[in-house]
Amino acid sequence: MSNKITVLDIPSTLKRHITQAHPYPDFGITNSDWSQDNFAVLSNEPGIKRGLPVKTDYYSVILCLSGSCKKTIGHFVFEVYPNSVHLVSPVHITSFEDASDDLLLYQVLFKKEFLTHNFLKENVLDNLLEVNPDYPPIYGLSKKGVASLKALYEKISDESREQGAFHLQILRLLATDLLYEMNRACESCLLHSTRHLSKQYQLVYKFKKLVEEQFLTLKTVQQYADELFISAKYLTEIVKNETGQNALHVIHNRIFLEAQYLLSSSGLSVKEIADRLNFDNSSHFSRFFKRFAGYNPSEFKLMQ
Known part of the structure; x- marks a missing residue:
């Protein structure tokens, strides 16, 4: 047996995902419509109550529309809840458990080079991805905020499926918009947080x-x-x-x-x-x- 430790990349994640029977056929990846190895959009695999610890070579920005689960990302353990967005970094091992039957997640997966390649300066991207290291990387959204983010995810999904002219450039713009919206949600959460850094x-x-x-x-x-x-x-x-x-x-x-x-x-x-x-x-x-x-x-x- 190989002693190599597996780190999930986007193609292997998608390969596993498209073998699942999926209840959301109008959102995310399908069997034949995407060949990129550094960007993807998908929803969660249904009926799976827990996920073994994994490490990826990509980032995930995940919108929870319904249901809940317990998530571990590095040293943070927190509940994923409806109308929230959270970030998974390739730096940490991540896992989940106790997923509810109605859990629905929209997910955008990307590698840093997808956004930094002739598009976004790396230091700017690093600032967007660091968010606030003192808190778990999950942020609650207002009713208006979740509607706006849901529409943005669906626009990313449509663009990735259609692959029209300039679709990669447009996807980079939309993904950057998503990161800024996540940071906005982070700032809002911190302003209204009752926890002080005692x-x-x-x-x-x-x-x-x-x-x-x-x-x-x-x-x-x-x-x-x-x-x-x-x-x-x-x-x-x-x-x-x-x-x-x-x-x-x-x-x-x-x-x-x-x-x-x-x-x-x-x-x-x-x-x-x-x-x-x-x-x-x-x-x-x-x-x-x-x-x-x-x-x-x-x-x-x-x-x-």
Whole structure:
């Protein structure tokens, strides 16, 4: 088996998508109408309750029109809700679970080079894609805002299907418009947010960001507390107050997320994954995984 770890690109995403029976035939990609490998528009795959952790080489801007699901993007875990827009970055592993039966998402997928190629300066695009790193990348929309964004997504869908003269240039303009609308929604959310960036919130944010960066080497609450120059007791208290979770659970959950990703997206053996995640041995890793999943890593691999 190959030890290569799979990173989803747009063609492989679309290949999987067009094999699904789809209830929204008037929106998004079809079997024969698109050949680009750096831009696509589609809706969600119906009836799928959860998605295994994946990493992509493209960005996704996703409009939720109905339903809900629980989404993990890097160190952020949040609910996707109706009349919201959220951003998925190729920097992070992402997954979802608990998708409702009525979940309906419009999605635009693109690689950075699609917009920077003779069109948009990279530093301008980076500013649009960074949005606000202190908050989960999801933003609520007004009734007028969701109607405007829905119409924009549908215009992108129509343009990508028709492929008339200058369609790539027009798609770049429409995608840029979409990013500006998302940033507008971000600014509006922050202006009306009841949350202030308290010292406690900032510390928890730094802790979760540090977990994202160091989970392979730092394994205990005390190690993270030392990095943040606070006591382990105080770190435990503020994480519990802000998130409702135990600090050690946050650390372990990130390791478990990586384990699922490696088990489902690579040809690595259980022992090789245990080594990569810095467990003492594969038995220790298997016990850890089973505590989260209810079954061992080998059983998980067979379920894929």
